[in-house]
Amino acid sequence: xxxxxxxxxxxxxxxxxxxxxxxxxxxxxxxxxxxxxxxxxxxxxxxxxxxxxxxxxxxxxxxxxxxxxxxxxxxxxxxxxxxxxxxxxxxxxxxxxxxxxxxxxxxxxxxxxxxxxxxxx
Amino acid sequence: xxxxxxxxxxxxxxxxxxxxxxxxxxxxxxxxxxxxxxxxxxxxxxxxxxxxxxxxxxxxxxxxxxxxxxxxxxxxxxxxxxxxxxxxxxxxxxxxxxxxxxxxxx
Numbered sequence: 001x002x003x004x005x006x007x008x009x010x011x012x013x014x015x016x017x018x019x020x021x022x023x024x025x026x027x028x029x030x031x032x033x034x035x036x037x038x039x040x041x042x043x044x045x046x047x048x049x050x051x052x053x054x055x056x057x058x059x060x061x062x063x064x065x066x067x068x069x070x071x072x073x074x075x076x077x078x079x080x081x082x083x084x085x086x087x088x089x090x091x092x093x094x095x096x097x098x099x100x101x102x103x104x105x106x107x108x109x110x111x112x113x114x115x116x117x118x119x120x121x
Numbered sequence: 122x123x124x125x126x127x128x129x130x131x132x133x134x135x136x137x138x139x140x141x142x143x144x145x146x147x148x149x150x151x152x153x154x155x156x157x158x159x160x161x162x163x164x165x166x167x168x169x170x171x172x173x174x175x176x177x178x179x180x181x182x183x184x185x186x187x188x189x190x191x192x193x194x195x196x197x198x199x200x201x202x203x204x205x206x207x208x209x210x211x212x213x214x215x216x217x218x219x220x221x222x223x224x225x226x227x
Contacts (some may be wrong), residue, residue, distance in 0.1 A: 037216070046208065046219070046221045047157075047159075047165065047208055049215070049217065063215075064122070105170040105174065107155045107167045107170045107176075107210075108167065108210075109167060111166075114164060
């Protein structure tokens with residue numbers, strides 16, 4: 001069974017950099033085809049895909065946020081880290097990490113519980 | 122970037138009703154579309170993949186159709202546990218969610 005859990009600060013100030021960690025078990029980011037994504041959801045609003053990293057360190061970013069995001073992996077620690085710079089109150093959201101299946105169909109089958117990040121001074 | 126336009130944004134329905142939700146892609150995405158259900162305070166879960174394939178364990182009252190740019194999620198007979206928000210997600214080129222459809226009790 002695959003489990004994922006997000007961790008990081010619950011409150012950040014405007015202009016600060018947010019660092020979130022996704023710690024997972026039941027999967028290995030050294031397995032061909034595996035991907036882990038970050039997705040967020042502002043309160044009462046829609047889901048928004050942010051970034052994804054593959055087993056081979058290939059990375060994909062949302063075009064609208066690309067300049068602010070960095071996704072990295074630590075295979076030995078079973079972690080994926082997302083950093084987002086220049087945080088703004090509009091970035092207040094629940095941030096989820098999710099596992100992308102390594103074989104077709106490539107949907108997100110396992111998700112973390114999400115972590116709420118509030119941006120406020 | 123591919124845009125996904127989902128409608129309606131919300132709907133009210135009764136138990137037993139047939140419910141239809143649509144998603145339109147800004148360009149052709151073959152059948153690279155999934156449907157997700159989200160309940161309050163919970164992470165989304167996949168219902169449909171490849172536009173029309175039912176995820177294992179999902180009730181058969183859920184069905185999906187479409188290809189190219191126009192897609193539909195249908196719930197044939199709405200059950201109490203189906204009141205939730207539904208999202209389409211394209212994975213043809215990167216990933217884009219629709220704006221969501223909240224299904225409420227009438």
